Amino acid sequence: MLRRARPCWPSTVSLAPPGGNIVTHTTTTPTSSIKVLYFAQVAELAGLREERWPLPKPVTGTDWLSGLEARYPQLAPVSRLKLAINQTHAPHTSLIRPGDEVAVFEPVTGG
Amino acid sequence: MVLVQPDDFDSAALLAALRERSAGKAGAVVTFTGYVRDYAQDAATQSLFLEHYPGMCEREIEDLCETARQRWEVAECLVVHRYGELHNGEQIVFVAVASAHRGDAFRACEYIIDALKTRAPFWKRETLSSGDRFWVQQREADAEKTQQWDDTHAPAAHGK
Numbered sequence: 001m002l003r004r005a006r007p008c009w010p011s012t013v014s015l016a017p018p019g020g021n022i023v024t025h026t027t028t029t030p031t032s033s034i035k036v037l038y039f040a041q042v043a044e045l046a047g048l049r050e051e052r053w054p055l056p057k058p059v060t061g062t063d064w065l066s067g068l069e070a071r072y073p074q075l076a077p078v079s080r081l082k083l084a085i086n087q088t089h090a091p092h093t094s095l096i097r098p099g100d101e102v103a104v105f106e107p108v109t110g111g
Numbered sequence: 112m113v114l115v116q117p118d119d120f121d122s123a124a125l126l127a128a129l130r131e132r133s134a135g136k137a138g139a140v141v142t143f144t145g146y147v148r149d150y151a152q153d154a155a156t157q158s159l160f161l162e163h164y165p166g167m168c169e170r171e172i173e174d175l176c177e178t179a180r181q182r183w184e185v186a187e188c189l190v191v192h193r194y195g196e197l198h199n200g201e202q203i204v205f206v207a208v209a210s211a212h213r214g215d216a217f218r219a220c221e222y223i224i225d226a227l228k229t230r231a232p233f234w235k236r237e238t239l240s241s242g243d244r245f246w247v248q249q250r251e252a253d254a255e256k257t258q259q260w261d262d263t264h265a266p267a268a269h270g271k
Contacts, residue, residue: 040234110233
């Protein structure tokens with residue numbers, strides 16, 4: 001099986017002072033936000049294909065989708081929508097974490 | 112091997128490449144080709160647009176091939192899937208499985224195309240000759256077929 005690597009953000013710099021604790025400085029937003037991708041009908045309804053969302057701490061897919069519906073009421077009901085987290089199908093019970101790539105779409109129709 | 116591309120493909124050349132890679136190991140090769148057809152029941156399709164999620168498509172299909180390898184005896188596996196604007200009668204998808212035995216080749220090929228329809232992130236938008244456009248909905252029958260394959264092999268994959 002292929003395993004998905006979590007995205008690695010270049011904006012995080014680790015400093016290790018002599019004899020001290022490792023201090024991590026976050027210079028930009030990716031560690032407190034997520035990249036959101038919309039596909040097909042969802043992209044048409046939302047009116048955009050990609051944006052960043054602030055996300056300071058992990059949330060479940062269900063909770064995040066409620067926020068999505070509040071922002072884009074035209075996507076209701078969001079219970080029918082599918083999520084992929086870091087390019088892997090994810091049930092709504094999955095946790096979305098800061099730095100994740102989250103895709104939102106209708107059930108797929110390839111083949 | 113998995114290819115996701117806008118261009119058309121030569122299934123004969125792909126089959127020849129697969130035979131070369133599996134020479135001596137494969138007693139059987141099963142192939143499936145999917146074509147654009149009229150999706151709307153009461154109106155003529157003018158064209159089909161296939162949107163996809165680059166990266167995730169390739170990974171999902173690779174995963175399906177890997178699952179097929181775990182469930183059946185598979186020597187080589189090749190999937191090509193197109194995206195973009197396609198017209199009636201054009202090829203969309205090609206699946207080829209080489210195996211020592213025909214039973215494994217048939218089942219692995221059918222599993223891959225069934226599961227691809229519910230797992231690989233592609234979306235079809237149909238344009239009718241009237242100019243109307245709509246997104247194709249996933250068929251319940253497709254979801255059920257994938258579920259049946261998983262039920263057959265639950266909880267763990269069978270040995271070879």
